[in-house]
Amino acid sequence: MQLPSPFGLLRLSLGITAALSTFGGAFPNGDVRASLTERGAAKECNRACLSNIVDQFLVSVVRHDPFSLPLASIYKATENSHSAALTMMTLWRTVTRVNKPSLLAIDSKQGTVYFSLDIDEGGITNILRTRLKVVNRKITELEIFVNRYRGEHGFSFSAEELPSNYAVLMSPPANRTKASRKDLTSLSKALFATSSDFKVTVSDTCQFSEIGWKVVDTGVYANGTTDPLGCSWPDAHPTDKKARVALVVDEELGFVVTSGMIPGIIYPYQNVSAFIPDAMPSAQEAQDVWYAYAQAKGQGPLVAPAAGMGETLEVLQYYNDELQAMQINVYLNAPNATSLWL
Template identity: 45%
Template structure:
């Protein structure tokens, strides 16, 4: 029998009848600003509906709620949130595929502050780092879920004619937020807004210490007026701080860090409450310890013993027109010596 050779092209075609087709590799789908906004909206909506299963989750995702890991269906916020509107604050970093969210939510009639970040790859959620602050104690000092929407409105609506910071300028700011050694400086805007957990920060001061004297020619500080922005050098540091978002459109930078501190008893308009003070902010800590000892010597009761704690923190800053226009400090207070699951070993 004579073996007849097929032409090369015919042989290739014939083999194609018997070889399995190679799967095509789909190109990753990019997620622009509108796409990221929609995923954030869907995230909050799923909490109200108590239904995380229809979110675009990656085949394997990572998630934490108030610093501890859990599947979304096991998280408390997907069980307790009963009402929420369009998110009050969203900063988006399209190149990094990350968004920071901060918004008021309703838990059966009680208002709380939801905040944190999500990461999106190929239009799927791969990471969720979420926090819920329900009181001053969760945050450590100022707190107002009620006033959050009003206080954050200007952040989301900066002046149309502003001079935007470049990404390189925002990166430089980001690297200084928790830096252990930085010479970075920036001018403060005249109306720079200082907010903690939705509330403008008001500190009436220690109840047995007169307010500091105002500089010559300046009016005395009103202890009931919101504090202005404060920026380095007096700030907590973390060599493992993480950059969460660089939002070039809104001029917003978000960075995360772990901040060791102490929860001290604290007087606040006649009530004996408490305050979380970072250990690196030595002057306030020394003053608070001295106040505690004075109260003990006077026989005062109902004082919380100073106790070590850790703040899981995200700082939010806004820059335009070459000045710092806003500073937010969002913290969830946890036990001492806590570490972040999001920091790579």
């Protein structure tokens, strides 16, 4: 299989204008053809360069042409937790339309970027989440997740609400106190740690979301609320000693991306299902009680409880010395699964 040549990249540049008609909106950087030329002269891949590579990625997806990308001679890639060459992935076969990223975190020091957006696959709106690593302006790592509905992560989901919910995170106050790289890294390390000295203050307006949707608690007996829940930083939380910390540290916008493997149980939850981590025993016990109650009342059909492993790319936003946003982005795998990225 032939790797992309300079002529192939030139063809991509010249074809960008035609590809724009397939997008839901313009690229975030304006004239991509001009920016490709300007950024190509830069020796290092700065924020603009990394943002441009994201643009190229999205063009390649909607054109079903993965080898138009500036791939390294050897690259590592996963789609929904399994490894494959890009030409064998589902993403490049099914996407018919993409929008610009609703959330874009850029780390020029590590050459990493994380983005999330809604995509169209045959008339159905789904959510794409991706982490890229770039070395010498070549993509060396692609960690891709496509969440198509709630069963793939176990709880809240809304591709339609993702853009509006994430818009506020991409426009933080101009007069904010930015977090240092050290503090963002410490926050990342604390997320799945068994103990940490890093004290986290939660903003009163902190946005708590899962896969595009602000989290609500409808209650085990449907006696909860439809109002969005706020963030919390509890003492009891999922832990992972092998968590991948500070994968992307965006000091400008205050984002940090962390990955953990979280064991839990997929429970029936009213007439759907929900993933409850083993680190939340009281929530599991409450669900056990409801499950026994529902069986006794003859309610159903209900899915049987089953073990699972949640692979996360969790996004936190932190500035003004407070946690401003928490995104629990999960993809469910088989029990005892591990990450290919470890």
